[in-house]
Amino acid sequence: MSKDEAQDTQGMNYLVSLPRKVVVIYIPLLVFLFVLLFPFYWMVITAFKPDAELLSHSGNPFWLIDPTLAHFKKLLFDTAYPEWMWNTVVVSVVATFFSLFASVLAAYSIERLRFTGSRQVGLSIFLAYLVPPSILFIPLAFMVFKLGLYDTRWALILTYPTFLIPFCTWLLMGYFRSIPYELEECALIDGASRLQILTKIVLPLAVPGLISAGIFAFTLSWNEFIYALTFISSSENKTVPVGVITELVEGDVYHWGALMAGALLGSVPVAIMYSFFVEYYVAGMTGAVKE
């Protein structure tokens, strides 16, 4: 390795020789990447493969000879897919914004107003984050039915915040903690109200935290499955993950091409969103774990 690499901050990595590095680091890393990415490659290939090629045993399945858009056409024009997409967008966006709003207030209140019992409330928010949807969906289904929300978007918009708010609040508490008290004290002396301090001082400084929480909340609600499966029954109200699983599988005939096209289109929005905000996403994920 060259001398300038010896000066970088990577500690003693320069001591590792190149051939050794290839065997110990690059080869395992490539295997990891191959395994982690192969299902996506497979999804894409299958989505563009004509049925004849999909169901033939001859030929190389890893490549496609005659790409087709037939599966996408079927998906977009013969199924309720566009409606599922729209439902997913509406539910995710509304649930995310509502959760962010509630979480900002809650996190500020717990972290900075320090009312009596704020520590206990903070702890219970964390515990709420640990309650898995698999335990709640049955009683929630019971409630959704009683409230007359069954098979409406409201059932999802109202229940998604149960896992979004604890997560966002916990994350934002960490961000608010990093903002110096002195800024708020100055503003208080200048006669600002708590609400003004929150909107004019704390929030602008916590923008990275807000983005992290927002991105994370959006992907969590986009990916949600069990509530959407339980609370929604009619096709036009379904979300993408549930619609693809329940509506595109007809009896024993699996339309693999259309299924994969559906899976691909349903994954692309979150993947794009993620690719723009990778750093925020990672910060959100690791931040929530590290606290």
Add this chain to the structure above:
Amino acid sequence: MRRLLENRNFLGLAFLLPAGVLLLLFLTYPLGLGVWLGFTDAKIGRSGSWVGLENYIYLFGDAVARLSLFNTIFYTTVASAIKFALGLWLAILLNQNIAFKSFTRAVVLLPFIVPTALSAIAFWWIYDAQFSVVSWTLMKMGWIDRYIDFLGEPWLARMSTIIANIWRGVPFVAICLLAGLQTIPPSLYEAASIDGAKPSQQFWYVTLPLLTPIIAVVMTFSVLFTFTDFQLIYVLTRGGPLNSTHLMATLSFQRAISGGSLGEGAALAISMIPFLLAAILFSYFGLQNRAWQQGGSDK
């Protein structure tokens, strides 16, 4: 009015209101309702009456429910252990001085951010009995002579679902542990190597002890998510073949929503709580241990 607005307790409560009301209404109340439903014979569309421990006694005698408990524990243990090992390995690889570092890190996380239900479809197709690409490759290499029915036989199906779960979970573990690795100062490794520590010793005596608190948290989350997993199994096998992949979550869905016995399903779901609590407490006391260790006393 102005005095009221300056009072911490009043203001704190007011700010807490939207989040608090929603969580109490849709989280705390359902949790209690779930416990109550577990003691009733409620069906869909009919609030049941109190039956005491009948549901739990029935489930205890039910071979399928017992099998689902075994499956859940097996699934969680095997998947979490492998996720931890592979995740730690991947984290260490990503922590090296490699080319395209941030790009690689971004790509690694893809399986975690894509909807699980949708990536599970890709696995379903990869595991297909007639057109599996894995079988095709193994056939071409001459290792097997007929297609493997990945999801058709109990143990094979268990392992196949576990592999899909590991695929989804490794990125989460790896990226979180990577964040932990990056907080370890390089000078510690330099000091260790001056003292003559071999790389394996550096790993055991520097990396691992400093990483323990993060490992405890990450693995708690991982165990919680795996134990209560639903999507993967629902998409891949719906609990089959012969109930061999039914987890407690999928079985409670089947009993409560498909079968209509809300009470029985709720009892099954509530039975998961002691296991989850045990996992949380285990990691909590693991963490406490660490703080004490860092105080300087030796083990």
